[in-house]
Amino acid sequence: MVAQAVRCAGLSLALSVCAAAALAQEASFLDGPGLARRLSHNLVLLAADDIGEHGFGLVVGADASTLWVLTARHVVVRLGMRGSGEPERMSQRIRARLCADEQRRELPASPWPGWEGSAQDVQLLTLPRPAGYEALTRALAPGVAVEEAVWLLGSNDECAPVPAPGRVRAGADAAGNLRIDFAAVQGGSSGAPVLSGRGVIGLMKSAEDLTTTVHDIADLQRRVRALGEVPWRLEEARNWPPGDPRAAEIDLAETLNQYLLALRNVHMLLQQEQVARPTLDDFVKAYNAAVSRFLLVREKHDGSLAQDWPPELLPAWRTLREQLWAIHLNFWRSNADMAEIYRRQQGNAALRAQMQALEPDLQRLERNMAQFLRQLTKEK
CATH class of the missing domain: 1.20.1420 (A middle domain of Talin 1)
Structure with a gap:
């Protein structure tokens, strides 16, 4: 029948x-790019027009009214030249848009008080949670393996994985920095998540020739949870x-x-x-x-x-x-x-x-x- x-x-x-x-x-x-496409649901486009920067962030926590987003700090903060004595300047107009939002609504983002990430070039932001938006929780890799293939999710204002994979050159150092070899990284990738086929391993911070610096997501999880007031929601992707x-x-x-x-x-x-x-x-x-x-x-x-x-x-x-x-x-x-x-x-x-x-x-x-x-x- x-x-x-x-x-x-x-x-x-x-x-x-x-x-x-x-x-x-x-x-x-899923394979790595397939997992990246799924996790683009948590990807956020960021622009700080008053300091001339743009990049990405990753939703890591949520409550009924607020989303918490991690990004590279230089995406939203004008950093003074080293040794110049010039003070840092936080953007006063951080614009955010969820890649999952078909209506392309622009949301105001703000730095989370009490977060100190200047030494590591990482920043925690908040933005209002749009009605009906549910962040994915299954996102994290259980660990990082040297020589593991990885993909960058978000580049040049495109909410999509970069097709060319990279390789993990070295695991996290004492400062939480991973070294990743990518064949090519376009501009505007700062703050974008980097993931293996098992989940997110970190956030993009800087590129030097073919090698990039990525902040270990496990270190970021420890830092956010240590605040005691931010609802970290991400768990292992189980992919x-x-x-x-x-x-x-x-x-x-x-x-x-x-x-x-x-x-x-x-x-x-x-x-x-x-x-x-x-x-x-x-x-x-x-x-x-x-x-x-x-x-x-x-x-x-x-x-x-x-x-x-x-x-x-x-x-x-x-x-x-x-x-x-x-x-x-x-x-x-x-x-x-x-x-x-x-x-x-x-x-x-x-x-x-x-x-x-x-x-x-x-x-x-x-x-x-x-x-x-x-x-x-x-x-x-």
């Missing part, structure tokens, strides 16, 4: 566009880029656990004499989403399993996925019965008997899943 076209109620245990759209994942598996062995491990484990939970819920519900329509809607939607995700990963990680795990694991995965699909077909064939159950909100005796007869196969699937996951999560 085809799912309801308007409501996407998921009466059918077949696949639907709505099921795929509703799919929620604990982890994500595993393609080619990272952990992407296969996490994706397959989440997929199997999601499917098993949805399978057991539907299997249990179809054995009841009374079946409430809202519960059936919810359980079938979850089941369809789980099957949709399974189809996405069915062969996606075969190369990684063959390369990064013992030789017996890929054949084990192929056997397991065929067993899972055979179980799914039992549910897919019940679509006609499902429509009647949905209409009457009563169970079907024949279908209950089929579900009970399926129990040994479900237990076998559970055992095989558990065995495969034990092999998958062993040290490679």
